[in-house]
Amino acid sequence: MITTAALGRLLILGALLVSTAGAFLGFASGAKRSEEGLRWSRRLAYAFGALMLVATLVMEHALLRHDFSVSYVAHVGSRDVPVWVTIVSLWSSLEGSILFWGLVLGLYIAAATRFTSRGNEEAMPYAIGTWLACGSFFSFLIAGPANPFLTMSPAPLDGPGPNPLLQNHVLMVAHPPLLYLGYVGMTIPFGFAVAALLRGKIGPTLVRAMRNSLLLSWIFLSIAIMLGGWWAYEVLGWGGYWAWDPVENASLLPWLTATAALHSAMVMQRRGVLKGWTLTLVLSSFLLTILGTFMTRSGVFNSVHSFTQSAIGPTILVFLAAVLIGSVTLLALRIDTLESEGRIDAPVSREGTFLLNNLLLVLFTFTVLVGTVFPLVVEAVNGKQMSVGRPYFDSMVVPMGVALLFLLGIGPALPWGRASREEIRRALLPPLAGGIALLVVGVIFGARNPWTIVTLFAGGYALQVTLVQLAKLRHSRRSFGAYVIHVGVAIAIVAIAISSTMRTQREVMLQQGQSATIGAYTVTFNGTEERSEPHRTSSVARIAVAKDGRAVTTLEPRMNQYEMMREPIGTPDVHSTIGGDLYISIVSLEANRAGLLLIVTPLVSWIWIAVLLMAAGGFIALVQFPRFAAKTAAKSLVEAKATP
Amino acid sequence: MKPNLSASDVMRRRTRRFVVLALAVAALAFLAIAAGGINDNLVYYWTPTDLRAAGNKAYGATIRLGGMVSAGSIRHHSGTTGVEFDVKDANAIVRVKSSGVPPQMFRDNIGVVVEETMTRSGTFECHRLMVSHNNEYKAPQAGQHPTNGKELEKLMRTTEGL
Numbered sequence: 001m002i003t004t005a006a007l008g009r010l011l012i013l014g015a016l017l018v019s020t021a022g023a024f025l026g027f028a029s030g031a032k033r034s035e036e037g038l039r040w041s042r043r044l045a046y047a048f049g050a051l052m053l054v055a056t057l058v059m060e061h062a063l064l065r066h067d068f069s070v071s072y073v074a075h076v077g078s079r080d081v082p083v084w085v086t087i088v089s090l091w092s093s094l095e096g097s098i099l100f101w102g103l104v105l106g107l108y109i110a111a112a113t114r115f116t117s118r119g120n121e122e123a124m125p126y127a128i129g130t131w132l133a134c135g136s137f138f139s140f141l142i143a144g145p146a147n148p149f150l151t152m153s154p155a156p157l158d159g160p161g162p163n164p165l166l167q168n169h170v171l172m173v174a175h176p177p178l179l180y181l182g183y184v185g186m187t188i189p190f191g192f193a194v195a196a197l198l199r200g201k202i203g204p205t206l207v208r209a210m211r212n213s214l215l216l217s218w219i220f221l222s223i224a225i226m227l228g229g230w231w232a233y234e235v236l237g238w239g240g241y242w243a244w245d246p247v248e249n250a251s252l253l254p255w256l257t258a259t260a261a262l263h264s265a266m267v268m269q270r271r272g273v274l275k276g277w278t279l280t281l282v283l284s285s286f287l288l289t290i291l292g293t294f295m296t297r298s299g300v301f302n303s304v305h306s307f308t309q310s311a312i313g314p315t316i317l318v319f320l321a322a323v324l325i326g327s328v329t330l331l332a333l334r335i336d337t338l339e340s341e342g343r344i345d346a347p348v349s350r351e352g353t354f355l356l357n358n359l360l361l362v363l364f365t366f367t368v369l370v371g372t373v374f375p376l377v378v379e380a381v382n383g384k385q386m387s388v389g390r391p392y393f394d395s396m397v398v399p400m401g402v403a404l405l406f407l408l409g410i411g412p413a414l415p416w417g418r419a420s421r422e423e424i425r426r427a428l429l430p431p432l433a434g435g436i437a438l439l440v441v442g443v444i445f446g447a448r449n450p451w452t453i454v455t456l457f458a459g460g461y462a463l464q465v466t467l468v469q470l471a472k473l474r475h476s477r478r479s480f481g482a483y484v485i486h487v488g489v490a491i492a493i494v495a496i497a498i499s500s501t502m503r504t505q506r507e508v509m510l511q512q513g514q515s516a517t518i519g520a521y522t523v524t525f526n527g528t529e530e531r532s533e534p535h536r537t538s539s540v541a542r543i544a545v546a547k548d549g550r551a552v553t554t555l556e557p558r559m560n561q562y563e564m565m566r567e568p569i570g571t572p573d574v575h576s577t578i579g580g581d582l583y584i585s586i587v588s589l590e591a592n593r594a595g596l597l598l599i600v601t602p603l604v605s606w607i608w609i610a611v612l613l614m615a616a617g618g619f620i621a622l623v624q625f626p627r628f629a630a631k632t633a634a635k636s637l638v639e640a641k642a643t644p
Numbered sequence: 645m646k647p648n649l650s651a652s653d654v655m656r657r658r659t660r661r662f663v664v665l666a667l668a669v670a671a672l673a674f675l676a677i678a679a680g681g682i683n684d685n686l687v688y689y690w691t692p693t694d695l696r697a698a699g700n701k702a703y704g705a706t707i708r709l710g711g712m713v714s715a716g717s718i719r720h721h722s723g724t725t726g727v728e729f730d731v732k733d734a735n736a737i738v739r740v741k742s743s744g745v746p747p748q749m750f751r752d753n754i755g756v757v758v759e760e761t762m763t764r765s766g767t768f769e770c771h772r773l774m775v776s777h778n779n780e781y782k783a784p785q786a787g788q789h790p791t792n793g794k795e796l797e798k799l800m801r802t803t804e805g806l
Contacts (some may be wrong), residue, residue, distance in 0.1 A: 117688040363674060370678055385689035389706055392685035396678065507745045559748060568748065595745035
């Protein structure tokens with residue numbers, strides 16, 4: 001009778017074998033143009049996905065059955081936690097989350113092999129080879145340094161349960177899977193980019209496959225970044241959603257380069273230029289996901305998210321180095337094979353703003369990357385510990401964000417190619433109305449910070465341009481989706497500017513029955529209540545909230561005491577409205593006395609709404625609805641005839 | 645190189661050279677700004693011993709000072725939310741004046757990290773006071789004091805809210 005742990009190890013070894021074989025076969029059949037080889041590498045890709053799926057199911061089964069003879073279950077499982085916590089334990093700690101990575105990778109590879117092959121027969125073997133090479137690395141990681149399927153003998157009777165910070169909020173169910181869908185998804189466009197470079201050719205079907213897969217992971221990554229910020233806001237208790245924490249930066253970096261790549265790919269499709277540049281951005285996005293994994297999973301930064309220290313770090317670092325060297329070599333050797341078919345005629349044109357957008361996004365990436373990695377380099381060189389303070393990021397990134405928002409307004413207003421002075425004037429002048437309107441509204445509501453005022457103007461300008469484009473839309477589903485994304489981006493940037501410069505906060509110490517006011521709100525501390533759940537006990541501060549004298553709600557910020565933790569964890573409570581949030585977090589709590597942090601922040605909810613809008617726009621651009629399908633097919637037939 | 649270049653080719657080359665040059669200048673300017681920005685916004689992780697050793701450099705620099713709250717040193721200000729206490733490691737003690745409500749776990753002999761700067765009056769003033777929040781599952785142990793460098797390093801990195 002084979003044990004669960006041994007079965008898991010066997011499946012992972014199978015995945016390692018299949019992916020390694022498939023990687024070699026893929027590259028070999030690409031070079032030899034063997035159809036038989038392609039068929040077999042596709043089969044191996046499906047097999048890899050299936051093996052990863054079964055291995056993950058085995059782990060979930062062990063978690064649910066509390067089979068503590070499996071090392072990962074012994075590490076994060078507990079009989080006391082609710083079932084949902086047990087299920088999501090899969091990604092609550094290092095080994096499990098790497099296994100989950102393997103699963104997502106397997107499913108992505110299988111799906112990409114199935115759905116993008118048509119029209120890409122020549123590039124496919126290289127792409128599958130690249131994907132399976134990544135699969136081979138991650139199976140190696142799961143089989144070796146991060147093995148969750150070790151046998152525990154004797155098996156313990158109970159485990160400690162997953163990290164309490166992660167049990168503390170339901171958002172932890174959604175944030176990691178989406179982040180992984182975004183991160184791992186970058187492997188697919190990476191594979192297409194490698195294939196394009198190896199073949200020295202990138203045709204329309206390959207561009208489409210690369211763009212779609214990039215857009216898909218961009219959507220997931222956008223939602224994941226937003227959920228991470230939301231989680232920090234709802235759980236960590238300092239009232240903010242973004243702190244330029246290395247782990248947050250790690251998720252933002254590939255998002256920035258992917259955003260740049262999505263735009264430059266559009267110029268590539270339209271004008272036949274920027275091929276090498278687009279591929280470089282796609283390669284960079286993948287590299288940055290690996291760098292992000294290294295930063296979050298190796299414990300080099302011990303921030304809120306980095307819970308572990310192990311031998312996994314060096315292994316990922318070697319992989320990162322290998323991919324980096326491979327990518328640079330490939331680019332250096334093959335970039336000349338991709339010939340430009342056209343060129344950019346006028347700087348003041350749609351494609352000109354695309355170029356500027358790319359430049360800004362790359363600068364943005366560099367700024368964040370430098371600020372994130374700098375302390376690591378200093379520590380490696382002279383052992384001194386330091387971090388780069390928040391003002392660095394804010395002062396560097398705010399002007400770039402505002403400039404990007406301006407471009408988001410100007411770009412879509414301008415026509416493709418050369419335009420006359422008169423056309424340019426007619427395109428750029430009317431939206432000034434929208435900009436001034438939003439600026440005036442903002443100032444009436446109390447905006448005084450100069451950057452906020454500039455942001456309001458740029459946001460209003462961009463919204464008018466985008467909404468006008470949406471209204472006169474006869475063009476494709478793809479640009480419709482893109483403009484919906486743009487609306488989301490404009491709203492998000494404005495909401496971020498307002499919420500970060502116009503919040504008020506105060507710390508108060510309240511006896512039972514005492515009240516304090518902040519903004520229009522009056523909060524009254526009505527005493528402390530003890531509550532007990534199987535996995536934790538909580539001290540809850542009951543706080544009545546009134547707005548302009550009328551009772552609105554009761555907020556219950558709490559201190560949660562988990563069995564295995566020495567110190568309790570505070571959880572804030574938030575009263576969200578469409579205009580702004582009242583946020584209360586506990587600083588100290590006794591039976592009849594509470595130290596509270598009160599924060600009123602305008603428009604926070606709009607950030608979450610805006611990102612969901614962006615995701616929706618992404619899906620509109622991505623998914624082939626039947627009604628649009630016929631139109632697009634007809635159009636691409638025309639395109640195909642036009643290009644010899 | 646081909647001998648007979650058309651006028652548009654020459655123009656194109658000139659434009660390209662100009663673009664490359666402009667990009668190089670922009671990149672250099674950007675690097676200078678970034679380097680300056682980083683330099684002005686470094687946050688140092690120091691122990692009381694490091695702080696004493698730094699002398700004048702400690703005034704005005706943004707510092708995260710990590711150590712133990714010295715037993716019996718906590719003074720609450722009546723009427724306000726602030727608190728004063730000593731932070732110590734094995735070799736040095738620093739007086740700290742904090743302006744906010746101290747967190748729940750704040751007490752004698754607990755690891756803390758305070759962020760802000762040293763003043764010439766000899767006290768360390770801070771707006772952020774954070775209590776060590778170890779993520780590892782350890783049973784409470786009496787007399788566990790992180791006072792050496794390695795331990796303090798770990799403390800500073802496991803403090804919630806940093």
